Amino acid sequence: MGFIRQVERPLVLRALLLAFIGYSVFIFHGLSNHLDPWSQALINAAVKFAYGKTGQDDITVVLFREENLAELDTHYPVPYRLHSDVIEAIATYQPKAVFVDFAFIDNRDPKSIGQLSDALCTLRDAGAAVYLAAPLGNGKLPSITPELLRCAKPALPDMDHKSGESGVLTYFHGRKTDSGFVPSAAFALAQDRLHIDPERAEKLEIVWGKGVAPLNLKWMKCDEKTGWALLHSTLFENPLANRLDCPYHRTISANHLLNSVGDDDIQQALEGRTVFYGAGFRFTGDRVESPVYGEMPGIYLHTMAYDNLLTFGESYKRADRHGILVRLIDMALLLVASFLLVFVKAPEKTEADSLIDFIHHAQMIAVGLGFVAVIMGIAMTFGLDIACLTGALLYVVYRGFIQQDPAFLLLVVITLGTTIFGYYVLNLGPRNILAFVAFFEVVGHFQDKLVKKAKTYFEFRDKFLLQGTADEEAGALPLPLWDKLLVPIFWLFYQPDPKETKP
Template structure:
């Protein structure tokens, strides 16, 4: 009842003030002036004279002794979380930190190689038009390859495992012979998806075909460019390292990238590949995803076919998209739908449905492109998680990894050892924090938080933008800093003598 009475009283006052507009304007003006003065006073507090003593405290011996205490409170928890990873919390926070950065940076992903890659999707609609069901006849695969090869692409990758011999399908010999003739006539190299050395692939012995690994194990969410024996699909590697064995086979993205380099169709190939030094490509790739849709989608009127709306690529629009994605990430815990609203609804790579290959809209579109053929079928759970798009057919992971290679060559994004960086970052953070605490200026808490945020986010941005490394676990580091700060503050309060 008291809440209702207070609400009624405030409503009555508002009605009374509305009847006296002059008094209402006066109160509004007084309130505005008071808040403006408070704001000015807040900013003026940062001109505290004690801030000038911080440089002196930085070199004081007492500061270094306090720095040791803060370093222990910061570095030991961070090291334990990285090494022990209790309940998987540290790994989950780190992945989420990197996911947020990838989503925010996606609108600014360079479209250097977007015009050189395309995806052809086989879905239920395409099979129905051709009178096929899954799995289709062997001859169906040859027909798809032939329709693509007629447009003279740079290369074709068939991201379908053709390994099962079906006694009721007698079209295999005819399909193999027709595929050989198609590849010989067009000269287009065809790469076949395999999970082993290719012994089980039914088209592996057809002249003009090559093998590319489409599955692996032991690399988590990263995309390896070379897969050795212990990391083959289904294997149980003891450790996940970056060493390339003598039996390493290229994955789809690296095989296609190397094909373009060897044929001289990619002028920016890295020096390491030109010297046949594949050691520079041993580290698994952390795939970066693009956001903006290919301009050919609108130019070729492919909106209905790809079921998406193209994005504008002006700097203002990209900045707006990035800010919108950041805002949706901030509200993810309050609104479960906000994160979904920040996703891109269509893939970055130009997509053509298989049934549209013979249409006028697609004619000539695949020329000089690398074409990756994949499936989008309800019963085939070949899906990957994109931080920008959510769930996508697995063929898009190969396409995006190839796009990364064509964009950055051997300077693609890869992980680096983070322990030395965390040690240096922790010592620097503890050093400046100790000097600020000893100076004890006004707004100390704000200054500590601001310095920690600027330092951690700045180092993460340097890693991401300059070194092409995944950002630091900035969420976890800021949480650890806040925890250490509160522990030290509570300890200092307990040491203060009580006043009776």
């Protein structure tokens, strides 16, 4: 036992050093918190197939588009009378709930306000729970006339900042104000329907379902890049350059709603649904950018947040990733990765052997590469998601089964395991899987380099530093300071035979 300890001590120390470096980069620099575009692309692909359709079926957006102003013979800002018409039209289809994402903070004539308030009451009387956007000003509710809140509840339309390169978005649960706690739009809806208490809730990290509602395909331009165009934009920009331009949730325009009669599409879109009424006007700044979709009208932030609450319920994904348990899991994962790097080694080959192997198997390698190119070519015709998942799978097969690196396979399994654990048990958003794998690959590469350097250094040291001192035992020359500093470090990566050298 003592012998084992003696032999493995430098390896254990090396693993701890690697874990420390990894932890410093991951935790203090925050790599594990921020999904890079490639990691996000993989997550998007996985979410596409794993995320439920509950919310997509339930939610409909009525969007007042810029072009609708002319089509409805009106101007910007939309008169309250026309908002009243839209709300009354929605009410006739008896939706389950409606969130109106217009901030009616300006003073208007009492007749218009009365008309709008009546429309909101009509909606409530039709059986819908009604919520009205109420942005805060200086800690108090803004000057929305109380008459508009006669039949509607106030809800915050706040947007949080995006985090990380891939633009992950978080969503407030609400805020305390001078007049009590005001929930955000999605949490206000969830409070009544799912009985989630917004005041006790935590900030939500939005998981973006991927796909386009079938109704949207009828009237929107929703081409997704495939094949060469996909390859080009992925290589020359990044995979997130291929974001979707069509919304996930069923959408009808205000023009469609008001300038149509006897339309089954409208009936199916509104009857018994949760409706979000918002706008997509130019130069008004109400836009949201997500990792999955191109810049969209801000209403889609609220729909996706509510979709998450419908899909996950109380287990919605928490935005706070700085809890002690999260840090411990990251630490444990890095420690495992470091120990795998040090103790579980792939079959070692000299560079000469590798070259000979390459020459012997050149034909097979060429066929293999051709096969991979064909698979990737086919995958790319199915779009980015399939291409990402196929690419990742091919890499794992190559590293695990062709290069026969069991440590890599183990790491992939453990990383996926902890990610699934974090997602389903700790209710955290998707983690940066690629960062852990990249850490393993990069550190593994440098470890090999350092082992070679350490071996070279000890050979050099034997020949040029220690030979003279061995002859003159009594008057031995002191070893230079840099040697005393370098030896303990290199000793972690290579231990020379004690008979040949002395540390």
